[in-house]
Structures are given as C-alpha cells and as structure tokens.
Amino acid sequence: MTIRTVLWAQPRKDGTAAVKIYVNLKGVVRYFKVDSIYIEPEYWDKAKQAVKAKHPSAKLYNAKIRARKLEVEEHFLNGGTFQDFGKTKAENKLVTEALEEYIDLNQEEYSPKTIKLYHCTINRIKQFDNEYSITSKIGSIDANWADDFVRYMKSMGYKKSAASLHLSRVRNAAKQQRVDNPHIEKVRCSQNKTAPKTYLTPDEIALMENVPASELGETLDTVRDFFLLAYYFLLRNSDLSAISRSNFMEKNGKMFYVGRNKKTKTQVIVPVKQKAKEILEKHNYDCSAYSNGWRNSKIREVAEIAGINALVEQNNELVPKYQVISMHTARRSAATNLDMQGMSQHGIKMLGGWKNISSLSVYFRSGNMDVAEKAEQFEHFK
Structure with a gap:
C-alpha cells in the first residue's frame, strides 16, 4: 500500500488546486480530498508533500493535511476498503x-x-x-x-x-x-393543493394603463411603468432592472429590444410598441429604481386603484385579484395573452427567452372558459 499527499494536477478557474491523499492499494488507485484546502501550485512543496511555509495559512493547512492522511492511513491499515471508507463518518456528519x-x-x-x-x-x-x-x-x-x-x-x-x-x-x-x-x-414539505398563479387579461392591463399618473403619485406611477414594460417585453423583474439604451436597436424604421435572459442565458429580441418607447424615454432608459420586494408591494396598490378586483382563489378563500399580483405577473400575463391571441408557443418561447416549451407551458394560466371562447372561432365548433 502506498499513501502520499499530492496537489491535484487540474487547477480550478482561479488557478488554485485541491490537495488530495493518493492511495494505491494492490494496484487500485484512489484519491481522497482534503476538505476546504485550495492553493496555488507555487505554494506546494512536492518533496515534503506539504504547503510551503510562505503561505499565510501554511500551519493550519498542513495540520489538516496530516490529520486527513492519518485518517486515510488508519482506515486501510485496519483492513478497510475503498467502498466503506468514510461511510460511518458520513452518517454522523452534520x-x-x-x-x-x-x-x-x-x-x-x-x-x-x-x-x-x-x-x-x-x-x-x-x-x-x-x-x-x-x-x-x-x-x-x-x-x-x-x-x-x-x-x-x-x-x-x-x-x-x-x-x-x-x-x-x-x-x-x-x-x-x-x-x-x-x-x-x-425530507420535503408536505404537499397541499395550491391555487394556480393568476394573470391579468388584456382588459385588466388596459385598466392599469389608463390610471392617471396624478392618482398614483411619483412612486406608484414609476412602479406601474416598470410593470407595463415587463408586460410589453415579457421580462423578468431582474432583466427589466438591467435595461439600458444599449439594449435597443432600429431596423427598417422599427425599434427592437435586444437582451440576454439572465436565467437561461438566451438572447431575446422583442418589438417595441409606442407605449413602451414613451415609458423608456420618460425614465431615460433606466429601470433600476426600487427593489423587487418594494415593487411587488406597490404594484398591488396600483392594481387596487385600477380596480382590478375580480375574485380569485388564494389559500382556500376568495380574495380580490389585486392582492395576489406581483411584478412577475406581468411576464405570466404576456405569455398567457399571446397564447390566447393565437401566437405559436415556439414564438412566445423565443420572445421571452424560455429554454423549452415545457418550461414555458407552466406560465399559461388561461381557464377552461378562456380556451372554449378561443376555440369558438375554429370551423370544428361552427
């Protein structure tokens, strides 16, 4: 049996590498990591199998390395195998x-x-x-x-x-x-039946658009503007906050938003309607004001003022819709309304930056009656 300490040959992105205990038992080789120790190769003494004294944590690291090496050595000298190494320790681990x-x-x-x-x-x-x-x-x-x-x-x-x-x-x-x-x-939460996430219909979006700024005040008016931009561009709140002038381009006289979805890392290109352009210019293309939590609380106030009070289910009771709205409702509403208007799911996926149709489908919140009314236009139902 051969046991020695080595610096792992494959460094991490920051240039440091892990310290491991090399074990050769009857020709079978395994490596056991020394937890939480990563150093630059220049600090490793290959001959002494230790961290060089010039490293600021040399004494602490070398003590951990010695302890780990003794643990490994004791296990195999006592007849232990690769398969059962650390099993008991793992069960008792915090x-x-x-x-x-x-x-x-x-x-x-x-x-x-x-x-x-x-x-x-x-x-x-x-x-x-x-x-x-x-x-x-x-x-x-x-x-x-x-x-x-x-x-x-x-x-x-x-x-x-x-x-x-x-x-x-x-x-x-x-x-x-x-x-x-x-x-x-x-080890998970017991599952209870939860009501589906809500969305705003085009008529309810119009109610929000048409509230005079004078009835809202500066803060609520700004949050209302951000919500509408998220709706127009199918954006998450985090992507909305990162908007700048550099995200917009013109082609054939038409303006487009060009961004990269932070979560999925996918590029999105969305046409910019006149209402969206006016809001962007109003805020000098800066949508970074206020935290997500603050926006969520204030958009509910906007929705209440706008009269978005249809009853929806929440925690097994009916409440006015404005109470359950958040900034993310804008993205969900845009996806649902585009689907109901007949846009292909592939097109919606491209506009909103979803990775695949299955991840997009959970955003669709139309009910049975919505689908039935949409289906009425097809020849099959005439």
Missing part, C-alpha cells in the same frame, strides 16, 4: 457540514447567487438546531425532521415555499454523501 462539502464540490458549476443561497440554508439549519436544541445529522433526517424544520420556518415568518427550497438543498447535499438513509426523499 447536515451543515454536508452542505459545506456540497458547495465546495459544485462551486465551479454554480453561480455566486446559488452558492449564497446554499450558505443561507446552512445558517437556517444552524438556527433551527439551536432553537430545538438538537444536532441535525445526515443519517437521521427524515419526514418528521422536515416537518419540524418547516414549522420552525413558519414561526420565523417565512413562507412554506422558502422552507421547501431549503429542504431541496438539504436533499442534494445528503444524496452527495451516499448515505444509506431511505428517508432522504421524504
């Missing part, structure tokens, strides 16, 4: 530790925003453990643990959807540990 490892393994594939969200989950699990005076370990999480976590999140004022996202990240991290826990898939 959920937060597993999440840290998951972040470490996927940081090159995930965006900084996604990494930040995983760190947020780690903080919530720590708070949950502290509140319940427990220690959440990978081998013991199950449906009961998930229910307790969801109740805790609710007590802190978070919505069930937020808890569900945290549990999804926990499942991802748990699966990566390859622990024999049959309950991992049950």
Whole structure:
C-alpha cells in the first residue's frame, strides 16, 4: 500500500488546486480530498508533500493535511476498503457540514447567487438546531425532521415555499454523501393543493394603463411603468432592472429590444410598441429604481386603484385579484395573452427567452372558459 499527499494536477478557474491523499492499494488507485484546502501550485512543496511555509495559512493547512492522511492511513491499515471508507463518518456528519462539502464540490458549476443561497440554508439549519436544541445529522433526517424544520420556518415568518427550497438543498447535499438513509426523499414539505398563479387579461392591463399618473403619485406611477414594460417585453423583474439604451436597436424604421435572459442565458429580441418607447424615454432608459420586494408591494396598490378586483382563489378563500399580483405577473400575463391571441408557443418561447416549451407551458394560466371562447372561432365548433 502506498499513501502520499499530492496537489491535484487540474487547477480550478482561479488557478488554485485541491490537495488530495493518493492511495494505491494492490494496484487500485484512489484519491481522497482534503476538505476546504485550495492553493496555488507555487505554494506546494512536492518533496515534503506539504504547503510551503510562505503561505499565510501554511500551519493550519498542513495540520489538516496530516490529520486527513492519518485518517486515510488508519482506515486501510485496519483492513478497510475503498467502498466503506468514510461511510460511518458520513452518517454522523452534520447536515451543515454536508452542505459545506456540497458547495465546495459544485462551486465551479454554480453561480455566486446559488452558492449564497446554499450558505443561507446552512445558517437556517444552524438556527433551527439551536432553537430545538438538537444536532441535525445526515443519517437521521427524515419526514418528521422536515416537518419540524418547516414549522420552525413558519414561526420565523417565512413562507412554506422558502422552507421547501431549503429542504431541496438539504436533499442534494445528503444524496452527495451516499448515505444509506431511505428517508432522504421524504425530507420535503408536505404537499397541499395550491391555487394556480393568476394573470391579468388584456382588459385588466388596459385598466392599469389608463390610471392617471396624478392618482398614483411619483412612486406608484414609476412602479406601474416598470410593470407595463415587463408586460410589453415579457421580462423578468431582474432583466427589466438591467435595461439600458444599449439594449435597443432600429431596423427598417422599427425599434427592437435586444437582451440576454439572465436565467437561461438566451438572447431575446422583442418589438417595441409606442407605449413602451414613451415609458423608456420618460425614465431615460433606466429601470433600476426600487427593489423587487418594494415593487411587488406597490404594484398591488396600483392594481387596487385600477380596480382590478375580480375574485380569485388564494389559500382556500376568495380574495380580490389585486392582492395576489406581483411584478412577475406581468411576464405570466404576456405569455398567457399571446397564447390566447393565437401566437405559436415556439414564438412566445423565443420572445421571452424560455429554454423549452415545457418550461414555458407552466406560465399559461388561461381557464377552461378562456380556451372554449378561443376555440369558438375554429370551423370544428361552427
């Protein structure tokens, strides 16, 4: 058996590389990572199999490397195999530790925003453990643990959807540990029937367009303008906020919005109607004012003033539609209304930057009567 410490030959995008323990057991070679240690090749002493003293964290890193090497060596000297290495340790590993490892393994594939969200989950699990005076370990999480976590999140004022996202990240991290826990898939929110997301009809959009600015005031008028632009261009709020003059071009006397969807990384080109052009010029092509949360709260006020008060289902009760509107309702409404007007789903997908038809289809919110009225124009129903 041969065991030595090496610097991984394939560096990451930032030029650093992982430190790993090389094991050759009867001709079979495996590498075991030393957690959370990445260094530039210039700091690695190949002969001493250690981090050079000139590295600011040399002592700490070398202590971790020695501990990891001893752990690996002890396992195999005691007759352990590659298959069972770390299995018991993984079962007793803290959920937060597993999440840290998951972040470490996927940081090159995930965006900084996604990494930040995983760190947020780690903080919530720590708070949950502290509140319940427990220690959440990978081998013991199950449906009961998930229910307790969801109740805790609710007590802190978070919505069930937020808890569900945290549990999804926990499942991802748990699966990566390859622990024999049959309950991992049950670590999720219990499913309740939810009402479909709402959308605004063309008539309701017109109501919003026609509210005099004097009735809204500067802030509400600005948020109303941003909502309408999101509707005209089928944009997410984040893409709307990034608009600038450079996103617009003219061809054959017609103006077009040309952008790149942040989520799907796809290019979109959308014709600019006169109403949209007037709003853009009014705000000097700058739609960055106010946060998403602020816009969401204010667009409901605009919708109430506009009289968008048809009753819709929300949490098993009927409420005025203005209470459930958000900035994203604009994108959903545009997709639904274009579909009802007869545009092909492929065309809508191209305009809005959806990756595929299946991801677009969840945006369509027309009801049975809407579809029936649309179908009436076809010969089959005449």
